[in-house]
Amino acid sequence: MDFGRILEVDLSAGKISEREVKEEVAKKFFGGSGLAAKILYDEADLSLDPFDRKNPLIFMAGLLTGCGIPGTVKLSVCSKSPLTGVWGESTVGGHWPPEFRFTGYSGIIITGKADAPVYLWITESGAEIRSAEEIWGLDTFQADERLKGQTDEKARVAAIGPAGEKLARIASIVFDGRNARNAGRCGVGAVMGSKNLKAIVVRGKKVPEVADKEGLKAALKEDVPVIMKYAEAFGKFGTAGGVEVVEHLGDLPIKNWQLGSWTEGAKKVAGQAMQPKYLEKHYHCLGCPIGCGKIYKVEELGLHGHAPEYETIAGFGPMCLNEDPLPLIEANELCNRFGLDTISTSSCIAFAMEAHEKGLLSKEDIGFELKWGDGKAAVAIIHQIAKQEKAGKLLAHGVLRAAKELGPKATEFAIHTKGLEYAFHDPRAHVSMACNYATAPRGGDHLAALSYLLDRGIPLSDLGYTTPPDPHTSDGKAKITYDMQNFIGVFNPLGLCVFYYMGGRIGPKLIAKWINLVTGWDLNMDEVMKASERIFNLKRMYNARLGLSRKDDVLPSRLANLARPDGTAAGVLPDMNKMLSEYYELRGWGERGIPTEEKMKELGLEAEARLCK
Structure with a gap:
């Protein structure tokens, strides 16, 4: 197999070089966030500010990305996060990642800062740094159209919008224009903006080699x-189809995580309500038969682009008590155009609504009343965040910083772990998620484990999970978190979409078979899981070098100490001390949550462990 080449781009010097991916490294860390973690851990100066020109920004395709297996369309964007100051990664699918892999490259390491705005143009022939001065200031949809005109109409574009240009710490990178696949989390769009890099445009036709083509076929x-x-059922409505189910399970965040039930509101903003009115077509990532994406066209508002996914609906719907789907769809498109993470943005707006209600943000601060349920006011705030005007100056950098500005009372309702706003699954409804949120490398990250899927009855028989566990007890949840983090942690380094577990119920045995057919290796399920564990521990050590330990593995006070008042999950609170102690023992970490030397030796990370001392 051809493991691809990595581009090294120094924007300060205007120079581009290449390095090869060695097979022995790929076998230990795969690709995606795994290989990026290895490079950042070994080579980056972790003391640097995330906006320092020397801080690397890495785009890394998964080991299997573009190889022809359905769902192998993912790429990870990794850097020290400007939002959290610790390990940062965001993963994206669509068409850009495999198109990039078709150029013959598998990764890009970007350092430096261009003197003026630029973009990268990458083909099989190599890479060029080109001027983007005429494109700077455009939104991501406009930039996509303009850059295709300058390069190739069949090219794929990854661009930041005005939010990333202005270094909003909740800025995203938007891939594929109006189809709007996002590397949304951890402020990676702001790191890109800090380098004066507007976009990366790719066009390739070189499909990666497969060791056993006939066997794979x-x-x-x-x-x-x-x-x-x-x-098949998941493809009909995609993630938006789960809103009512999630509400019924007591998992939907309501009024900035304060309430327990929102039955009628959930019906109004669910995919089943919006799709019949606004669906133009189903969207498929390259080669994917599921087609969980949707393209909406809303004539009355002039909106046309990718439909809101579950997380966006939850954020601009129940989090803000907004039952009107139209401003919700508009908020989604604005975030995609401006280049803003919809999870962090909607969390910041719900935080601002509560701060306004409690007198910590005045009408003068905002420019208008910001009341619960006012979807139009939420839309107006998005403009402020993208332009960093009025209250947007405060909210553009996340709830942790906003709460510090507003004072101690505001910290009580700033919902984050390690500075990353929570994805919209309640750890009081699925207690295993409490252990996951506390320990996930990037903070409030549901995708590090997806353990709530076991509670919903999606089995993982390869690991012995055939019946749903009790979602409301802390017993046994450390083990579930450990197992699911090690399993789900396989997906991003391989470039494989997690929906193939959530929707398609694949397990590690099948994944090992696919890896071997593509690479020619002979890995078993346990070895695949061990590689994932190695990567997880490497990210943990990255954070440990920045001073993180057990003291940082915490839930926000509201979720740790205040139960939901009604609904299916009423009265449930996780036992964090119990779960963390059990989890650390399973992980082979000490009492402070730091991997032990014995664990590092077991994982083949002895050299990396020396840097952690």
């Missing part, structure tokens, strides 16, 4: 129909 002929038997 035969395997997929057998595997894909089984996947689709489970995933």
Whole structure:
């Protein structure tokens, strides 16, 4: 197999070089966030400010990205996060990642800062740094159209919007223009903006080599129909179809995580309510038969782009008590155009609504009343955040910084861990998620484990999970967190979409088979899981070098100490001390949550451990 080449781009010097990916390194860390973690851990100066020109920004395709297996379309963007100051990563799918892999490259390490705005143009022939001065200031949809005109109409574009240009710490990178696949979390768009890098445009035709083409073809002929038997229903509405189910389970965040039920509101903003009115077409990432994405067209507002996913609906719907789907759809498109993470942005707006209600943010601060349920006011605040005007100056940098500015009372309702706003699954409804949120490398990250899926009855028989556990007890949840983090942690380094577990119910045995057919290796399920554990521990050590330990593995006070008042999950609170102690023992970490020397030796990370002392 060809593991691809990595571009090294120094924007300060205007120079581009290349390095090879060695097979022994790929076998230990795969690609994606795994290989990026290895590079950042070994080579980056962790003391640097995230906006320092020397701080690397890495785009890394997964090991299997573009190889022809459905769902292998993912790429990770990694750096020291300007939002949290610790490990930062964000993963994106769509068409850009495989198109990038078709250029023959598998990664880009970007350092330096251009004197004036630039973009990268990458093909099979190499890479060029080109002027983006005429494109700077455009939104991501406009930049996509303009850059295709300057390069190739079939090219794929990853661009920041005005939010990233102005270094909003909740800025995203938007891929594929109006189709709006986002590397949203951890402020990676702001790191890109700090380097005066507007976009990366790719066009390639070189499909990665596969060790056993005929074997892979035969395997997929057998595997894909089984996947689709489970995933067909998921494809109909995508993640937006789960809003009412999540509300019924007591998992939906309501009024900045204060309430327990929102039954009628959930019905109004669910995909089942919006899709019949606004669906233009279903959207498929490259080669994916599921098609969980949706393109909406809303004539009355002049909106046309990717529909809001579950997280966006939860954020601009129940988090803000907004039952009107139109401003919700508009908020989604504005975030995509400006280049803003919808999870962090909606969390900041719900935080601001509560701060306004409690007299900590005045009408003069905002420019208008910001009341619960006012979707139009939420839309107006997004403009402020993107332009960093009025209250937007405060909110553009996340709830942790905003709360510090507003004072101690505001910290009580700033919902984050390690500075990253929570994704919208309640750890009081699925207690295993409390252990995950506390320990995930980037902070309030549901995708580090997805353990709530076991509670919903999605089995993982390869690991012995065949019946749903009790979601409301802390017993056994450290083990579930440990197992699910090690399993889900396989997906991003491989470039494989997690929806193939959530929708298609694949497990590590099947994944190991696919890896071997593509690479020619002979890994078993346990070795695949061990690679994921190695990567997870490397990210933990990255954070440990920045001073993080058990003291940082915490839930926000509201979620740790205040139970939901009603609904299915009423009265439930996680036992964090119990779960963390059990979890650290399973991980082979000391009482402070730092990996032990014995654990590092077991994982083949002896050299990396020396840097952690």
